Amino acid sequence: MGLNEMELIRYDRQIRISGFGIEGQVKLKKSRVLVAGLGGLGAPAAIYLAAAGVGKLVVVDKERVELSNLNRQILHWTEDLGKTKVESALEKLHRINPEIMVEGIVDEISKENVYKLVENVDVVVDGMDNFKTRFLLNEACVRLGKPFIHAAVYGLEGRLMTIFPGRGPCLRCLIPVEPEEIKPFPVLGPTPAIMASMQVMEVIKVIVGLGEPLIGKLLVFDGSSMEFIKVTIQKSPNCPVCSK
Numbered sequence: 416m417g418l419n420e421m422e423l424i425r426y427d428r429q430i431r432i433s434g435f436g437i438e439g440q441v442k443l444k445k446s447r448v449l450v451a452g453l454g455g456l457g458a459p460a461a462i463y464l465a466a467a468g469v470g471k472l473v474v475v476d477k478e479r480v481e482l483s484n485l486n487r488q489i490l491h492w493t494e495d496l497g498k499t500k501v502e503s504a505l506e507k508l509h510r511i512n513p514e515i516m517v518e519g520i521v522d523e524i525s526k527e528n529v530y531k532l533v534e535n536v537d538v539v540v541d542g543m544d545n546f547k548t549r550f551l552l553n554e555a556c557v558r559l560g561k562p563f564i565h566a567a568v569y570g571l572e573g574r575l576m577t578i579f580p581g582r583g584p585c586l587r588c589l590i591p592v593e594p595e596e597i598k599p600f601p602v603l604g605p606t607p608a609i610m611a612s613m614q615v616m617e618v619i620k621v622i623v624g625l626g627e628p629l630i631g632k633l634l635v636f637d638g639s640s641m642e643f644i645k646v647t648i649q650k651s652p653n654c655p656v657c658s659k
């Protein structure tokens with residue numbers, strides 16, 4: 416699988432990156448990424464993944480576009496109110512990049528379908544807004560050996576960690592017990608936009624083999640002071656997911 420002339424031009428600026436090259440672009444073209452959730456994180460993540468030329472995107476979300484989504488879920492526009500987020504995303508993603516394939520699944524991620532969703536992709540992007548589903552994705556990714564790019568946001572704060580099975584802690588090492596959900600929680604649009612672009616940075620690094628992924632480190636971003644801090648996270652010897 417090579418690149419056609421249009422693709423060589425479309426991806427020219429990233430192909431020029433040292434260590435990326437045509438080879439890196441071909442790796443992206445051959446890869447499949449699951450975007451779990453098409454909200455504040457998943458919407459901008461899907462845009463950047465599509466623009467970068469990830470060969471196949473699978474987008475999953477069960478919800479419809481609501482007015483209160485539009486301050487941050489920039490893949491969905493006012494004209495999309497009432498459509499499923501998947502339908503809205505498919506329309507836009509095809510227009511952003513007709514060279515890639517996008518599969519949309521209107522469903523809730525559950526114990527019943529999570530393994531099937533994860534086994535058919537190479538990397539999973541956490542675009543969820545709750546830890547119950549994040550824990551399901553984390554467990555399926557650990558069991559199936561798929562990198563899981565976790566992010567979470569609240570207000571002006573965001574967190575990011577790359578879970579690379581066999582090479583570091585998992586989400587349950589970081590957060591052993593499901594936190595209480597606050598719904599609806601406050602969030603400023605740029606917070607998930609920043610975190611989602613960093614998730615896509617991690618996806619591309621993992622697929623292409625560039626740089627060092629954020630394994631065993633939690634990156635915490637505080638938008639109120641514009642500070643980024645990195646906290647080392649150890650693998651828990653008693654983790655119910657990854658210690659066995």
Ligand SMILES: [Zn+2]
Nearest residue numbers: 585588654657
């Ligand atoms: Zn663990």
